[in-house]
Amino acid sequence: MTRYVIRRLLQSIPLLFVVSLILFVLLNNIGDPLTMMGGRNPTRPEDRERLARQLGLDQPILMQYVYWLVGNDWTMIDVDGDGEPETPGRRKGVLRGDFGISILTRGKPALDIIWERIPNTLLLMIPAQIVILVLGLGVGIYSALRQYSWVDNAVTTLSFVGFSMPIFLIALLSIYLFSVLFQRWGLPYLPANGMFDPQVGKTAAQIAKHMILPIFAIAFIDVARYSRYVRSAMLEVMSQDYIRTAKAKGLRRVTIIMVHALRNASLPIITLVGLDLPFLLAGAVVTERIFAWPGMGRLFLDHLERSDGAVVMGIVILLAVAVILSQILTDIVYAVFDPRIRYD
Amino acid sequence: MLTKTKNVAFLFLVVLLLAALAACGGQTTTTEPAANTGGTTTDAPAQPAAPTTAPTAPTARKVATFIWTQEFDNLNPMYTNMWFSAITQQIWNASAWNFDVDNNPNPVLVTEIPSPENGGISPDGRTITIKLRDDIKWSDGTPITSADFIFSYEMLMNPANTVNSTYPYSLITEISAPDERTVVTTFEEPFIPWVANLWGFVLPKHILEPVFEAEGSLDTAPWNLAPTVSAGPYVFAEWESGSYARFVRNENYYGTPAKIDEIFFRFVPDDAAQVAALRTGTGDLGTFISQADIPTLEQAGIEVFAVVSGYDEGWYIYFGKEAHPALADKRVRQAIAMCFDRFSINRDLLLGLTQPAVTFWDNTPYANPNLAPWPYDPASANALLDQAGWIDSNGDGVRDKDGVELILKHGTTTRAIRQDTQAVAQQNLAGCGIRLEPVGFASNVFFQSYGGGGPMPTGQLDIGQWSASEAFPDPDSSRWLCSEIPTDQYPDGVNDQKICDEELDRLFRLQATQIDFEERQKTFWRIGEIMYDNVYWLGVWQDLDTWAISARMENVKISGASPFYSIAEWDIKQ
Numbered sequence: 001m002t003r004y005v006i007r008r009l010l011q012s013i014p015l016l017f018v019v020s021l022i023l024f025v026l027l028n029n030i031g032d033p034l035t036m037m038g039g040r041n042p043t044r045p046e047d048r049e050r051l052a053r054q055l056g057l058d059q060p061i062l063m064q065y066v067y068w069l070v071g072n073d074w075t076m077i078d079v080d081g082d083g084e085p086e087t088p089g090r091r092k093g094v095l096r097g098d099f100g101i102s103i104l105t106r107g108k109p110a111l112d113i114i115w116e117r118i119p120n121t122l123l124l125m126i127p128a129q130i131v132i133l134v135l136g137l138g139v140g141i142y143s144a145l146r147q148y149s150w151v152d153n154a155v156t157t158l159s160f161v162g163f164s165m166p167i168f169l170i171a172l173l174s175i176y177l178f179s180v181l182f183q184r185w186g187l188p189y190l191p192a193n194g195m196f197d198p199q200v201g202k203t204a205a206q207i208a209k210h211m212i213l214p215i216f217a218i219a220f221i222d223v224a225r226y227s228r229y230v231r232s233a234m235l236e237v238m239s240q241d242y243i244r245t246a247k248a249k250g251l252r253r254v255t256i257i258m259v260h261a262l263r264n265a266s267l268p269i270i271t272l273v274g275l276d277l278p279f280l281l282a283g284a285v286v287t288e289r290i291f292a293w294p295g296m297g298r299l300f301l302d303h304l305e306r307s308d309g310a311v312v313m314g315i316v317i318l319l320a321v322a323v324i325l326s327q328i329l330t331d332i333v334y335a336v337f338d339p340r341i342r343y344d
Numbered sequence: 345m346l347t348k349t350k351n352v353a354f355l356f357l358v359v360l361l362l363a364a365l366a367a368c369g370g371q372t373t374t375t376e377p378a379a380n381t382g383g384t385t386t387d388a389p390a391q392p393a394a395p396t397t398a399p400t401a402p403t404a405r406k407v408a409t410f411i412w413t414q415e416f417d418n419l420n421p422m423y424t425n426m427w428f429s430a431i432t433q434q435i436w437n438a439s440a441w442n443f444d445v446d447n448n449p450n451p452v453l454v455t456e457i458p459s460p461e462n463g464g465i466s467p468d469g470r471t472i473t474i475k476l477r478d479d480i481k482w483s484d485g486t487p488i489t490s491a492d493f494i495f496s497y498e499m500l501m502n503p504a505n506t507v508n509s510t511y512p513y514s515l516i517t518e519i520s521a522p523d524e525r526t527v528v529t530t531f532e533e534p535f536i537p538w539v540a541n542l543w544g545f546v547l548p549k550h551i552l553e554p555v556f557e558a559e560g561s562l563d564t565a566p567w568n569l570a571p572t573v574s575a576g577p578y579v580f581a582e583w584e585s586g587s588y589a590r591f592v593r594n595e596n597y598y599g600t601p602a603k604i605d606e607i608f609f610r611f612v613p614d615d616a617a618q619v620a621a622l623r624t625g626t627g628d629l630g631t632f633i634s635q636a637d638i639p640t641l642e643q644a645g646i647e648v649f650a651v652v653s654g655y656d657e658g659w660y661i662y663f664g665k666e667a668h669p670a671l672a673d674k675r676v677r678q679a680i681a682m683c684f685d686r687f688s689i690n691r692d693l694l695l696g697l698t699q700p701a702v703t704f705w706d707n708t709p710y711a712n713p714n715l716a717p718w719p720y721d722p723a724s725a726n727a728l729l730d731q732a733g734w735i736d737s738n739g740d741g742v743r744d745k746d747g748v749e750l751i752l753k754h755g756t757t758t759r760a761i762r763q764d765t766q767a768v769a770q771q772n773l774a775g776c777g778i779r780l781e782p783v784g785f786a787s788n789v790f791f792q793s794y795g796g797g798g799p800m801p802t803g804q805l806d807i808g809q810w811s812a813s814e815a816f817p818d819p820d821s822s823r824w825l826c827s828e829i830p831t832d833q834y835p836d837g838v839n840d841q842k843i844c845d846e847e848l849d850r851l852f853r854l855q856a857t858q859i860d861f862e863e864r865q866k867t868f869w870r871i872g873e874i875m876y877d878n879v880y881w882l883g884v885w886q887d888l889d890t891w892a893i894s895a896r897m898e899n900v901k902i903s904g905a906s907p908f909y910s911i912a913e914w915d916i917k918q
Contacts, residue, residue, distance in 0.1 A: 041812065
């Protein structure tokens with residue numbers, strides 16, 4: 001297993017290079033960071049020419065990638081525009097941990113900007129994932145064990161409603177109901193946005209209160225998705241011979257379900273969780289935006305809208321690493337749950 | 345089973361740990377307001393799991409919360425042109441002058457607005473001299489002098505600083521400070537739009553010069569995100585990334601002290617969430633309110649009003665060699681103007697809160713008062729198209745000429761009101777036998793230059809729609825100069841429409857040299873007339889800035905050019 005993990009990690013290095021090159025080229029083609037630097041007015045031609053030179057955006061795309069990867073402190077750059085490179089470069093490059101300086105948030109390295117938001121995103125996404133898993137498993141198992149009962153039919157209907165509703169609608173409806181209307185009706189209401197009320201302070205109680213609506217919005221759709229997968233997997237497993245054998249042996253129903261059935265039904269669920277793991281880091285773009293939650297999804301959108309390459313590349317590379325690691329982790333968990341799987 | 349219980353417990357521990365980490369406030373950018381005595385404005389940086397703004401006095405502090413749909417990029421005026429950051433500067437920084445509710449200049453750091461009469465503007469219009477007030481000082485008590493202005497100029501022009509714009513300072517040929525209270529700037533040519541462009545901010549030399557000397561650049565100065573001194577009625581206190589920024593009253597302010605103790609800017613990026621925040625009382629002020637939300641807000645007791653900001657939404661007709669041949673004919677352009685019901689757009693989509701713009705300079709003295717919007721008159725439009733030889737010869741519902749169908753590509757950003765306008769225009773023009781093909785772009789793609797492959801300057805569109813204002817409240821513009829047509833050799837030219845009208849070009853160059861207001865006004869009236877007759881630009885609506893103010897705020901006055909010019913006088917009802 002150790003050898004397998006090491007081999008997978010080594011294989012991921014060239015993969016990351018390829019991914020980073022593709023993303024870098026794509027990012028350079030979806031927007032021009034200089035366009036938005038004039039604010040509500042177009043950037044003046046003379047400023048555009050100067051900024052392109054100072055920021056290295058006048059270089060060929062592959063040279064820009066090389067600077068991003070290994071830095072430019074080994075060469076001289078022309079910052080005054082006289083055609084003669086005279087100033088040593090300052091960038092160290094991603095390979096030395098320097099993701100560059102954001103062209104928006106001056107004064108803070110891109111990596112610091114990203115690290116600031118990761119705890120906020122995990123704080124929202126981990127509890128949301130726990131809620132999704134607990135409810136998804138519970139509803140899915142219950143539904144499978146009582147197939148075609150009124151509960152199963154009701155859950156199926158609700159699942160389709162959950163599947164069909166866009167998350168922004170759930171988010172906006174929940175704000176309107178639990179925040180605006182509850183306040184109007186004189187009921188205890190939930191905060192509509194933010195991670196805490198700045199006038200009260202960043203206390204654990206405040207954060208918990210502000211987490212309720214975004215978690216509800218995220219979980220609503222995913223509980224529906226997970227419960228369908230669990231139901232389907234459990235139905236398949238429950239009709240297997242070994243379950244019948246277990247029943248014939250007189251094992252307790254709980255043991256049959258939790259030990260024999262759920263364990264065997266868990267492989268597709270592990271796949272699902274494995275695919276979702278990187279999104280714990282990526283955050284929920286729409287939810288974070290609507291609820292003004294200061295997480296990674298919102299950071300990504302804010303900086304993508306203004307083509308801030310340093311921060312956007314930092315986030316996508318981080319996610320690429322997260323995807324690779326989560327896939328390796330999923331493979332390991334497969335082996336734990338299914339003794340037939342061997343990687344050596 | 346025990347292992348499973350342990351796993352669950354471990355997960356909860358992780359969550360609790362994260363909650364504790366997030367509550368630590370480690371990412372808050374704070375600064376001790378340098379000279380705020382009296383305990384009201386020196387809240388320490390956030391402590392773990394403790395309120396950041398613990399009440400310090402039994403009397404109720406006046407705290408206002410403004411909702412910003414975009415977070416500041418940074419707070420150094422050299423490094424941002426972002427509207428939300430730029431107007432926040434008026435709260436804590438100071439400019440030589442700002443603009444009152446009628447958009448007239450109002451002295452702030454200077455004793456009077458320069459003019460030919462007081463010697464502030466030389467007879468040739470090249471030299472502008474400002475006289476600073478004697479009592480102005482930074483919030484730490486250090487006097488603001490001409491040295492700060494010279495330092496600001498030097499930092500803007502130093503190539504080690506990747507500033508957003510060097511305009512108009514790059515046009516200065518000589519700058520001097522004869523004494524501590526005087527700054528003299530000389531331009532190579534008369535610089536008429538100075539009032540809207542010069543000395544919009546000043547940097548504290550005593551704070552930033554040591555940083556520049558140590559680092560060789562201000563690009564990464566912590567001051568950019570946490571200014572330690574201010575020159576305005578408030579001082580910066582803290583900025584929690586993604587959440588809020590807080591400003592507190594500057595107790596050392598040289599003007600009348602601000603009435604509100606603290607101002608929070610909460611960053612709520614979603615429009616609907618902004619409306620919810622205003623309705624629930626979380627916010628006291630919001631801006632860029634969608635017209636559709638105005639009735640809801642007014643029902644909730646929130647005052648909504650529109651402010652002239654110089655912006656007018658319009659159609660920009662493309663004249664490059666890739667343009668549709670019909671657009672070269674003035675009659676076709678006039679027919680488009682008369683076939684497009686801009687009145688219904690303003691009445692139905694914009695709830696009658698605005699009206700079709702006639703000129704690019706509506707609501708300013710430079711708008712020609714003799715012009716009225718092109719009427720909605722499909723019959724006259726059809727007659728003009730017939731006259732121009734564009735008829736539907738093949739009966740497909742679209743006019744054609746010499747085998748070319750009258751199909752026009754119309755592009756704009758994905759903003760909802762623009763998409764709705766495209767739909768209405770498509771229906772209107774179809775009634776005149778013109779097929780409009782609407783295309784929507786993300787802003788950072790739509791506004792790209794010729795060099796960046798922008799859809800308008802590269803001729804991918806026949807008509808582009810957006811809102812612009814060049815130098816409000818000054819009318820100057822280089823958008824229609826022949827020399828600004830972008831080419832492969834000059835990819836950054838700003839004449840996206842590729843219009844080259846010699847008379848228009850001459851008049852635009854003339855206005856840029858006219859010191860006399862009335863002469864310049866007449867030039868702009870003539871410019872407006874030419875653009876109107878030729879339909880080079882077709883105004884769709886006057887794009888006023890919409891503000892929403894909660895009922896508990898009072899004495900609020902907002903100007904289009906500098907919205908927070910009177911922020912010190914704003915108050916909260918007790």
